[in-house]
Amino acid sequence: MSGYLLLEDGTAFAGQSTGASATAFGEAVFTTAMTGYQEVVTDPSFTGQIVSFTAPMVGNYGVDPSRDESSAAHATAVVMREARGPGWTDWLVERGLPALTGIDTRSVVLHLRDRGAMRAAVVCDGRTPDEALAAVLAQPSMAGAALAPLVSCTDAYAFSTDGDIRIAVVDYGAKRSIPRRLAKQGAAVTVVPHDTPADELARYDGVVLSNGPGDPEPLDAQAAIVTELLGRVPVLGICLGHQLLARATGRATFKLPFGHRGANHPVLDRVTGRVFVTAQNHGFAVEAADDPAVSEVSLYDGTVEGLRLPELRARSAQFHPEAGPGPHDAWRIIDEFVAEVRNAA
Amino acid sequence: MPRRTDIQSICLIGSGPIVIGQACEFDYAGCQALKVLREDGFRTIVVNSNPATIMTDPGFADATYLEPLDVEGVASVLRRERPDALLPTMGGQTALNLARELHEAGVLEELGIELIGADVDVIARAEDRQLFKDAVESCGLEVPVSRIVTSIDQLEGAPVPAVVRPAFTLGGHGGGFAWTFEELVAQVERGIAESPIGQVLVDQSIKGWDEFELEVVRDRADNVVIVCSIENLDPMGVHTGDSVTVAPQMTLSDEAYQELRDAACAIVRAVGVDTGGSNVQFARNRDTGEIRVIEMNPRVSRSSALASKATGYPIAKVAAKLAVGYTLDEIPNDLTGTTPASFEPTLDYVVVKWPRFAFEKFAGADTTLGTQMKSVGESMGIGRTFREAFDKARRGLEIDPNWRPEGLHPWFAAELERPVPTGDVVFKRVDSCAGEVEAASNYFYSTRNEADEARPEPGKSVVILGSGPNRIGQGIEFDYCCVHAAQSFRALGFEAVMVNCNPETVSTDYDTSDRLYFEPLDEEAVLAVLEREQPVGVCIQFGGQTPLKLARAIERAGYRILGTPYDAIDLAEDRERFGTLAAEIGVRCPAWEIADTPEQAAEAAERIGFPVLVRPSYVLGGRAMRVCYDGGEVLAAVRTAGGTVLVDRFLERAVELDVDALCDGRDTYVAAVMEHVEEAGIHSGDSSCVLPAPSDSPVVRDVVRRLGVALGTVGLLNVQLAIVDDEIYVLEANPRASRTVPFASKAIGVNLVDAACRLAAGASLADLDLPIEPAHPAGVHVKAAVLPFARFPGADPVLGPEMRSTGEVMASAPDFPTAFAKAERAAGRGLPASGTAFLSVCDADKDGVIDVATTLVGAGFALIATSGTATVLAAAGLTVAEIDKDAAVADLIRGRKVSLVVNTPEGRNARRDGWKIREAATIARIPCVTTLAGARAAADAIAGADTPTAIPLQERHATARTP
Secondary structure, X not given: OEEEEEEOXXXXXXXXXXXXXXXXXXXXXXXXXXXXXXXXXXXXXXXXXXXXXXXXXXXXXOOOHHHOOOOOOOOOEEEOOEEOOOHHHHHHHHOOOOEEEOOOHHHHHXXXXXXXXXXXXXXXXXXXXXXXXXXXXXXXXXXXXXXXXXXXXXXXXXXXXXXXXXXXXXEOOOOOHHHHHHHHOOEEEEEEEOOOXXXXXXXXXXXXXXXXXXXXXXXXXXXXXXXXXXXXEOEEEEXXXXXXXXXXXXXXXXXXXXXXXXXXXXXXXXXXXXXXXXXXXXXXXXXXXXXXXXXXXXXXXXXXXXXXXXHHOEEXXXXXXXXXXXXXXXHHHHHHHHHHHHHHO | OOOOOOOOEEEEEOOOXXXXXXXXXXXXXXXHHHHHHHHOOOEEEEEOOOOOOOOOOHHHOOEXXXXXXXXXXXXXXXXXXXXXXXXXXXXXXXXXXXXXXXXXXXXXXXXXXXXOOOOXXXXXXXXXXXXXXXXXXXXXXXXXXXXXXXXXXXXXXOOXXXXXXXXXXXXXOOOEEXXXXXXXXXXXXXXXXXXOOOOEEEEEOOOOOEEXXXXXXXXXXXXXXXXXXXXXXXXXXXXXXXXXXXXXXXXXXXXXXXXXXXXXHHHHHHHOXXXXXXXXXXXXXXXXXXXXXXXXXXXXXXXXXXXXXXXXXXXXXXXXXXXXXXXXXXXXXXOOOOOEOOOOOEOOOEEEEEEEOOHHHOOOOOOOOOOOOXXXXXXXXXXXXXXXXXXXXXXXXXXXXXXXXXXXXXHHHHHHOOOOOOOOEEEEEOOOEOOOOOOOOOEEEEEEOOOOOOOOOOOOEXXXXXXXXXXXXXXXXXXXXXXXXXXXXHHXXXXXXXXXXXXXXXXXXXXXXXXXXXXXXXXXXXXXXXXXXXXXXXXXXXXXXXXXXXXXXXXXOOOOEOOOOHXXXXXXXXXXXXXXXXXXXXXXXXXXXXXXXXXXHHHHHHHHOOOEEEEEOOOOOOOOOEEEOOHHHHHHHHHHHOOOEEEEEOOOOOEEEEEEEEEEOOOEEEEEEEEEOOOOOOOOOOOOEEEOOOOOOHHHHHHXXXXXXXXXXXXXXXXXXXXXXXXXXXXXXXXXXXXXXXXXXXXXXXXXXXXXXXXXOOOOHHHHOOOOOOOOOOOEEEEEEEOOHHHOOOOOOOOXXXXXXXXXXXXXXXXXXXXXXXXXXXXXXXXOOOOEEEEEOXXXXXXXXXXXXXXXXXXXXXXXXXXXXXXXXXXXXXXOEEOOOHHHHHHHHHOOOOOEEEEOXXXXXXXXXXXXXXXXXXXXXXXXXXXXXXXXXXXXXXXXXXXOOOOOHHHHHHHHHOO
C-alpha cells in the first residue's frame, strides 16, 4: 500500500507503507546513526517525532528485546529509504507504528536541513493530502512542548539493587542505557519520577538527570527541583537533564533549526583538549554565552555540549555518554561520575 | 596542536611498481600526502621507482627520485637530500619494510632523520606476529590460536586446518590454507622462503567466520575516529583483497558494531600508532559473537583508499597532516568545508567493491581463492541500496551475474535474490555527512527514481572517461593520463569531469576534477552522465581500451569526441582499412589475413609463411595471442582464442620499437622512440625498453609521421614497429594514449598528455613550444616490467606475446648497462655481481649464448649448462660444468648454488621444457632470464654497470632543456 510523508509546508514524499495502516503526526526529524534503529524508536526522547533514517537500509539485523531503550515505541512514525524485514517491519506493525519505505530520505534530509524541523504526518491510511495537511497544521509545535511528564514513570522503581552506592535517575524519559551503565559501574540504581522532590533526591549518594523529549523551557517545576538539589549531592545531567541543569543555574535554552541526531558528532573537551565522538539526539540547546562553565563544545556547530559546575558538584552533557546506539567514547563521563559519587559517599 | 615547526623537509617513500596487493592506492595516498605537505610549506622529496605514478610527476614534489626501492636506492636519496623526516606510511608494506631496514642499517640514525607517521616500534608491533599478539592480548582481545614458526621442525602438534601467514610480505603473499598436516608442511616451507625474516604464523583456521575491517585514524592527542566499516561478503578464508566487500557493514547490530569499534580503538592505541590511518581486520563468529583480531596495518592501505572513496573522507590527506602535528579537530573536512576531520563519516548510500582477476593470463595457475591475494584490480559501485551497489560494481566485469561467494551471510543471500533496480537515472552527492551539513561536494553517483542533485551548467565541461579496474594490460598508466587530462582541461578553462569506477586511483580523488561521477564505464552509465553534463566534448583517448569501446555510442548519441574521432580509431583497428591505408602511404606491414575458423587460419598461415602470430581481432594486452610454428599450433591457438582471428606473419629476431607521437591532424611530432630490449614476440608491456633507442633513425620517424596524418590523429599516437634487415614494418598503430606515455614523458621532460589535450582542444603543434625533434634526453632511461609469477605457482614464468606484467619501473643513468642494472634492481630481481650462472638455451639461441657466457666469465662467473648448451660453450673454449636433469638443476637453485638463470625454452606451448627450473628460480627469487636479448643485456649490465647516482627528475629535465 502506498503512503506518504507530508510536511507542514505542503511538501510530500511518496513511498510505500510498511508499518501500521494509520496516520501519525509529529515533528519531522532525521537521525544519521547507521545502526541502532530499534534503540532510536524506543528512545523516549523521540516522543512526538517522526524519525527519518539517513541510513539507506534499515532493519537488516532484525530486532531483539534487549535493544529496547524503554518499554514502548516513542517515535510516532518511521521514514526509511528501504525497510528490511520481516523482523523489523513486523515489530513496527505490532507496535502500531506507521512506517514508510521507498522514500527519497536524502531529499527529506536536505529539505529539513534547509528549512528546519517541522510538523508533519506519515499518512498510511489513505487520507488525502488536503485532509492530512489540515490535521498537521492543527498539531502543536515542538517549541514549548512539555513532554517529559508524559513519558516519566509515575512510581520510583529499583533498576538494580546491588551496589556500594545509591544513585537516583530522574526519569524525564530515560533511556535504559543510562541506569544500565551506572549499574555496570557498581551503583545501585533507582529510577524516580520527574517530580520527585529535591529532599528525596538528596537522600541518594548521587543523582542523574536523564534525557527526555520536548522543550526544556516549560519545565519550570523540574528546573526548580534541580535548583534546590544542587550542591547537596553530585549531579550529572544528560541531554534534557543537561538543559534542566542549565536552566536551574540561570542559563537559557533555545531551539536548534533541525537538531543533532546521530552517532558521529565530535565534541571537544575544553579542559583536556581531547575530542570524542558522541551519540546525540537533541532539538534544543543551551545558549552559548561566554560562559567559563562550558566544558564541552560541538565541533560541528560550536553549540554547548557540556557544563561543569564543580562548586555545585554538578556536570552535564548535551550528548549521550550512555550511547545506545552510538560510540562508547563518552562512557567515561558516567564512569567518572560513579567514581566521584563513590569518593564522596 | 598546530603543525610542527622543527621539521622543514620530508621524504615520502612510494610503493614501487604495481604488483598484486599493491596497486594505485598508494599513488593516490602519496599524491594526497605530497599535496598537503607542500601546501603547508614543507620541502617534499619523493622516492618511487614507478614512472606511471602521478606522485612521481615533477610537479608533485620539490625533488622526485625514480630510484630502486631498496636500502641502497633510498639511502642514496636520503644522503643527498638530508630530509628532517621520513614518512613511510603512504607507500604500503614496501615503504614500511624499507623504513625498518633503513633503521636497522643505521642510515636514519646516521643522517638524523626522524620517522613520522609510524616509528620502528609501531612497525614491529603491527608486523611481528608475537609482538602483535601481545599487543592485542593487552587489550583483553584475542588473536586466533597460533604459533610462530621459523622452521618446519616446529610444527609438531600444530592445529589443522590452519592458515599460514608469512611475516612482512605483501598482500599475505606466500601464505595459504592447509587442511592436512602435509599441506601445512608445504605451506610453511613456502611461507618461510617468502618472508624476508624467515618467519611465519600458523593460525588455527577460523574459516567461515564473518570478516570486518575498520578504518581508524588517530592523532597525537590520542583522539580516534572510525572513518568506515567494511564487511566482506566472502567470509574468512578468502583474502580481503579478493573478496567482494561492502561499506558500511550491513549485518551487525549497534552493540555488535560498537564492540568492534571499541576493539579497533584499543588496538590502535596498544600498537601505538600515534598519528595517521590504520586498518584493523576482525573475524566474528556469526552464532556466538566471538571476535578474533586478524591483523592491523599501521599505514594507509588498499582498504583505506576504498574507505576514502566510499565515504569522501580523504584518509591519506588527513594522515599526512596528523603526521606533521595537527590534530583531528584542526583539519577541515573538504567536502563540507565546515566540519572537522573528527566528524565521523555517515553514509546514506551503500558501496560495494568487486575484485578483478586475471587467471586467464596464467594457464595452469591455481584459481582457488585463499589467504593469498590474486586479484589485479577492483571496481566500486555506489547505490542507494546494497542490491544496486552490488550490481553497479559488477557491471563491466566479465563475471557470471549469478555467482555468489561461498558461505555468504543469509542477509546478503536474500538481498541478491531481489531484482536489480530499474528506472530513471539521477545523480546524488557523496558528502560524508548524509546531507546533515550543506556541502558543495563535487562527488556524484547515480541511482534511480529519486530527486537529482547534480546541476552542471551545460556547455562548460569536458568529460574524461577513465579506464576502470586495473587489469593486466590496462593499469595505472592510463590513470596517470586521465589525471593529467583533467589538469590540462582545467588549465584550458573547461570544467574537467571524470567518470571512473576504480577506487584505488588518483582520478577518482574528488580533488582531481571539477566533478567526479563514480560510475561504471558502460554505455548506459556514461551516456547518463553526458546527458546530464551536456559537455563541450568527451575525451576517450586517455583511458585505454575501455572508453574506446564506447566511442561509437557516444558519437551516435550526438556528443563530440575531443581529439581523434571514432573513425580514426576504427581506421587503426580495422585491419582491412588499415592495410589499405598503409599500402596507400607506402608503409609496410607484415603479411596478414583474417580467418573465421581454425581451418581457415591454418590455410592462411600456409600462405603467409611460418611463424605466424595468431590473435583475436580486438586485443587487450596480447590476450590469447600466440606465436605458431606449424599448422597444428595454429588450429590449437584459434580454438583457444575463439571467434575471428588475425593471422600475422611473425618477424623473428626483429628489433621492436615503441613510438609515442603527437599529431594535430596536419603534422606529427615524434616525441619518443623506445627500443625493446627483448626481441619481437615478447609483448611490449612485458619487454624492457630503452630510450633513446639505438635503432632510432629519420626513416623510423618518417614512417610514424606519415601514419599520424593519414590516420587523422588529433592527440596522442602510439606506433609499434619492427625492424628486420633494415626493413621497417608497422605492427600496430593506436591513436590514443599508450602504456609508455608516463615513462616517455618523464624521460624526455615533456608532458605528452598535456600536449595532447591542447591539441584536442584545437591547438596546433606549432602552438605547443615542444623541444626541437629529436628531443633526446640526457642519459639513458630503461623501463622494466614486473611480473607476478611468484603469485601463480603452476604458471610458466616465461615471457611471450601475451602480456602478464602488472607494473613497471624506470631507471636512468649515463649509460645503458648502469641503467639496465638499476632497472632490474628496481624490479626486484637485482642482478648478481658474482657466483654461478646456469645456462640452457634453445637451438636457435645456441650461437648467441657464447657472447653472453663469455661476458659472464669475464665478470668472474662460473658456468653450469645443460648438455647442448654446454657443448657449444666448451667448443668456444669456456669452462663449463654440465648438468642434465631439470630436477637436479631445481635443487641447485633451491639451495641457492646458482645466482643467475638463463633459460630460453624450446617449443612454444605451456609447460614446455625447463619450466620446473624457471619455477624454482621464481620461488627462490633468483633472476631468471627467458630471452637471449634479455640475457645479453643482463650480462652486459653485470659486467659494465657503474655505481648509480641518484639525480632528481627536476634536475634531469633542467639539463635536458639546456642546449
